[in-house]
Amino acid sequence: MPKITAIQTIRTRAAGTWVIVKVLTDQPGLYGIGSASDHYRAKTVITTIETIAPLLIGRDAGHIEDIWQSIYTCGYWRNDSILNTVQAGIDMALWDIKGKEAGMPVYQLLGGPTRSAVMAYAHAAGDDLQALEDDVRRYMEEGYQVIRCQLGPYGGGGFIDAEQARLPKNHWGHSRVFDDEAYLENIPKMFAYLREKLGFGPKLTHDVHEHLQPTNAVTLAKLLEPYRLFFLEDLLPPEQIHWYRLVRQQCTTPQAMGELFINPHEWMPLITERLIDFVRVRVSKGGGITNCRKIATLCEWFGVRTAWQEGGDNDPVNQMAAVHLDLASSSFGIQEENHFRPEEYAAFPGHAVLEGGYLYANEQPGLGIDVDEDQARALLDPELAARSFYMAEDRRADGSIVRP
Numbered sequence: 001m002p003k004i005t006a007i008q009t010i011r012t013r014a015a016g017t018w019v020i021v022k023v024l025t026d027q028p029g030l031y032g033i034g035s036a037s038d039h040y041r042a043k044t045v046i047t048t049i050e051t052i053a054p055l056l057i058g059r060d061a062g063h064i065e066d067i068w069q070s071i072y073t074c075g076y077w078r079n080d081s082i083l084n085t086v087q088a089g090i091d092m093a094l095w096d097i098k099g100k101e102a103g104m105p106v107y108q109l110l111g112g113p114t115r116s117a118v119m120a121y122a123h124a125a126g127d128d129l130q131a132l133e134d135d136v137r138r139y140m141e142e143g144y145q146v147i148r149c150q151l152g153p154y155g156g157g158g159f160i161d162a163e164q165a166r167l168p169k170n171h172w173g174h175s176r177v178f179d180d181e182a183y184l185e186n187i188p189k190m191f192a193y194l195r196e197k198l199g200f201g202p203k204l205t206h207d208v209h210e211h212l213q214p215t216n217a218v219t220l221a222k223l224l225e226p227y228r229l230f231f232l233e234d235l236l237p238p239e240q241i242h243w244y245r246l247v248r249q250q251c252t253t254p255q256a257m258g259e260l261f262i263n264p265h266e267w268m269p270l271i272t273e274r275l276i277d278f279v280r281v282r283v284s285k286g287g288g289i290t291n292c293r294k295i296a297t298l299c300e301w302f303g304v305r306t307a308w309q310e311g312g313d314n315d316p317v318n319q320m321a322a323v324h325l326d327l328a329s330s331s332f333g334i335q336e337e338n339h340f341r342p343e344e345y346a347a348f349p350g351h352a353v354l355e356g357g358y359l360y361a362n363e364q365p366g367l368g369i370d371v372d373e374d375q376a377r378a379l380l381d382p383e384l385a386a387r388s389f390y391m392a393e394d395r396r397a398d399g400s401i402v403r404p
Contacts, residue, residue, distance in 0.1 A: 002027045002061045002097065007053040007090065009036070009046045012347065012376040016385030018315040019045050020371050021089035025061050025097060032061075032096030033371050035284045035318035036089025040389050041082060048086045056090070062101070064094045068290045079263040084287050091288030092321045092367065099366035106321075106367055110293060110328035117358040118326040120337035121146035121205060121230075125156075129193045136198065143356030146203040146230050146334055151190055154209040155394050155402065158183030165397040174395040178402050180216045187220065191227035203230035205256070210237040211394065211402050218246050221253045230334070231256040231278050231307070237403045238266050244275040256280050259309045260404075267295065271304050278307040278333050284318045285309075289325060296329040305333025314338055316348040320369045323352050323361050335359055347375040 002025035010020040019042050021034040038045050055074055056067060071087045072078055099106045107113055122139040124147050126132030132149060139147050151157040158178045165177040187206065194204060206229065212220060217235045224232060231254040236243050238260050247255060256278035261267050262285055270276045279299055286292045296306050306329060308322040319338055326332045337354055345351055350369040353360045362368045394402040 002030055004056050004059050004061050007049060007056065009049055010371060010373055010376050011042060011046065012379050013344065014379060014381040014384050015389065016380055017042050017313060017389065019089065020317060020376065021049065021093050023061065023090060023093035023097065030097060030100060032093035032366065033317055034089040034092030034096065035315050035321065036085050037284065037315045037318065038085050039313035040391065044082055045085055048082055052086060061094055061097045064091065064098065064290055067094060081262045081285060084262050085284050088284040088288030091290050092317065095289050096366035103365050105361065105363060105365065106289065106324040107327040107361065110324065113327045114330050115327060115332065117360050118323050118335045119145065120335045120354065120357060120359050121148055122337055123148050125150040125152060127152050129190060133194060133197050136194065136202065140202055145357055146205065148205045148207060149190065149194060150207060151186065154207065155211045157186035157190060158211060167397055172399045174399065176394060177397050178211060178394045179397070180212055183212065184216060184220055184223065188223045191224060195227050200228060205230045205233055207233040208235045209404050210234050214240050214243045218243065218250055221247050222251045225251045225253050229253055233280065234259050241266060241270060244270060248275050256307050271298055271302050274302055274304065276304060278305050280307045280309045282309040283321045283325065289321055292325055296325060296331050300331040305331055307334045307336065310336040310338040312338065316340060316345070316351040317369055320352050320361070320367050323359050324367065327361060343379060347372050347379060
């Protein structure tokens with residue numbers, strides 16, 4: 001059995017926000033790669049990997065579950081976003097190695113395919129209803145059956161101008177003001193318009209991005225019930241998940257939740273009490289393939305489906321890990337799509353192929369994806385990568401922050 005000899009990191013993308021883990025073994029040419037990307041704390045992730053690596057050197061690369069448990073408890077405190085990301089990157093790389101050893105794709109090791117391809121949903125947006133309709137139609141023509149609909153940026157439909165907001169005289173100068181009532185007014189109108197123009201053929205979703213106060217979140221879910229959404233995404237922040245019980249009592253609008261989840265105590269009650277319909281943990285934030293396949297199995301027994309989160313900040317390796325889980329899981333629901341620049345695809349040969357609303361894996365052993373280190377490093381812009389990045393802040397009229 002191959003033994004781990006080194007764990008390396010490759011920092012890539014222009015802003016340096018992608019961190020690729022490479023686990024080397026004592027067998028010539030046998031290595032695995034995984035995703036440990038974090039848009040806001042890439043340097044912290046790299047430092048953590050360097051801290052944990054000595055714990056794993058010399059261990060059998062095939063002891064994936066044991067290594068996962070070892071990393072999970074190695075810092076005593078656990079279930080934080082950085083440790084989960086490090087854990088996931090190493091875990092994906094070990095599955096990649098295991099598949100290469102077996103000469104099989106990872107989804108075959110997970111029990112074999114349960115579907116021929118992975119259905120993905122598209123992201124349509126527009127600054128007004130006509131522009132949004134045009135974007136939805138564009139994706140429909142490309143073959144997408146499920147399309148997310150947003151008015152402009154996250155919170156779009158809920159932003160009002162300063163005069164309408166009646167800011168306090170000592171306001172802090174924030175340029176965008178989010179108003180719950182405006183959102184409750186405009187988002188149902190958006191779906192009424194889309195259903196009138198498009199009918200009920202296309203399956204539509206919407207991402208609230210946790211912008212609403214809990215009572216208003218419940219109200220929105222009720223107001224959207226007539227428009228038969230495929231799901232309503234991230235209606236509430238992780239701190240307020242108990243409100244999903246009230247949502248379930250009030251309406252049948254399907255709920256997708258979990259983009260910010262990092263702790264089993266967040267997703268377990270929602271799944272086991274059947275309070276959500278789709279779980280949306282990012283594979284790299286959920287602890288990798290080892291842990292996310294357990295989440296998928298839990299979902300299966302409670303009638304909940306998976307919709308692993310991607311997002312524009314994610315990388316092709318995490319996407320491929322999600323695709324392998326999707327192919328092998330009977331609780332699969334939908335996969336969030338992600339597009340990359342041509343030069344980014346070129347740095348990751350064997351990446352998943354997105355075509356006609358479906359993601360396709362390949363038959364190569366392991367994850368089926370590799371990293372061209374020279375091309376990956378060439379993507380990096382040192383000046384841009386030296387900057388710090390922070391989540392954008394939306395604020396209400398009084399200056400208080402809207403939690404994403």
